[in-house]
Amino acid sequence: MHYDDSDRVRLLDELEHWQYNGTALAVLGSPITHSVSPAMHNAALNLMGQTQQLYRNWRYFKFNTPPEILHQALEKLHQAGFTGINLTIPHKVQAVDLVVEIDAGAKLSGAVNTLHRQENGWAGYNSDGYGLEQALKRELGVELAGATVILLGAGGAARAAAVQCLQSGVAALWIGNRNQERLEGLIELLADASGCERVRGFDLSAPPSDLPTDGVIVNATSLGLKADDPVPLKLSRFGSDTKIYDMTYGVENDLARTAKTQGLAYADGLSMLVWQGVRSLEIWTGAQVPAQAMMDGACYAKGYTPRRA
Template sequence: MTNSRTLTNVFGVIGCPVGHSMSPAIQNQAFRSEHIDASYHAFHVEKKDLQNAVTGIKALGVKGFNVTIPHKEALIPLLDEIESTAKAIGAVNTVVNEGGKLIGYNTDGKGFISSLRPYLSASLHDSRILIIGAGGAARAIYFSLAAYGAGEIDLCNRTVLKAEKLIEECPVKAKSRALSLQNAEKELNNYDIIVQTTSIGMHPHVEAKPLSLENIKSSAIVTDIIYNPIKTAFLKEAEEKGCKILDGTGMFVHQAALAFEHWTGLFPDVKEMHDIVMKKLGGTLC
């Protein structure tokens, strides 16, 4: 980084929509805290304009950027290089501009594991995990848990075939089964960690839940990657059952911190990032 503010010190996030993103607030504070002369902005990019946006990013020398819906998959063929984890997942959420070469990474799965670690009472290697959903977030989390060496990772989904396909496509083979939602509900007491990765329960449909937790054991950890509302109906039910709960702010902040590290070589203050997010989401607490 140079001391004078130049366009090479610009970072950002591209998506559609992107105006609601909290990334500028947390990343700009991280730059200030680390005394880095840089700025981070939200760039609204329509699907039809993605290729032109990437060309512009290269031409202007934007140093790095995050990627959010709906561009995480579509961006891949427009990049110069893809890190192996991101390639396997089939989605990119972080890009580094190294001398005009755009390199794609995926920090979602690693961010999830980092947010989960403080809540663990046993090793992930000895844990039985259930992932609800089989979309992009489930894929990133499943692939990362498999690579980490988690003991058993089952997937349940409305469409079981989609869960089976996700398991088959993982480059690291793990002990796994694909289940229907109904079967997962029946077997819920077998799991130490339950990970909710779907959009069910997100604002404004805050009362919706992906499945019942009637059969869950009180020693389980229940996580939901949704952070609006912070405490979903799913997490409320888990808390009522005596479970430890983890909302989606942890994964969001940790994936952002890992992106910052890719750009700067420095790992930011995660607590400071988390405090900013919680303050911004304060009005949505239930």
């Protein structure tokens, strides 16, 4: 087996004859073809390996993993000796019940995206919140402390974002979702969090009249993955100081076009992806991770104009 093709999508069957002698990492998802995680992690590891011999044999792979076989996949990856795992759609919530220990923030959010090998299984973490906070600061100049945040969505990424917002001291957190049962589940999940009294839920299809007209809007819905997806929340009611962070990336979607038309500051989710990756690699290595190398790897993989991390 050759290991210069780490961006190739692999199947679990390949673990039966896994022979890589270095330290292996992976991302699991379904679908997973689009993931740039191998490109950005391997770019960082290659740079780290230039000065630290330990990391010269670290490599990151991606596996297509349908949700019904996630448990089996984690067992096989553990048996094969993998050191770290990232989880993407649709595994972040399901995996909470599959780890042997869990970080406090990940437990509160009810979602994990980073697994670290332990002797008896996997420890679970969530680096999405950290990634969002760093991205907001670097891309839009937004500090979560004291901010008004309007969070759209109630899935795994939204859960991590909500916990990070509360832990970082936002002045107000509004959470909008169309599925009210899922929204209520998230708000209930946050009931034990410090600052939970600052949370208000609302129906995305019928925003309340007292919804703030400025602050930062964070799109954590799947609307925006396609160019013709409608905006999850109409922007016409928001003032010119409103800033928009879209967790989707790589698509000139309606949210981006509308924000541009209205002159609102907008950033897509590539920076969040990079910074949550930085945090994951820090957890696995215990070392300082070069964020710019990760950004360069992600941009190269997607054919984007180079950006600053």
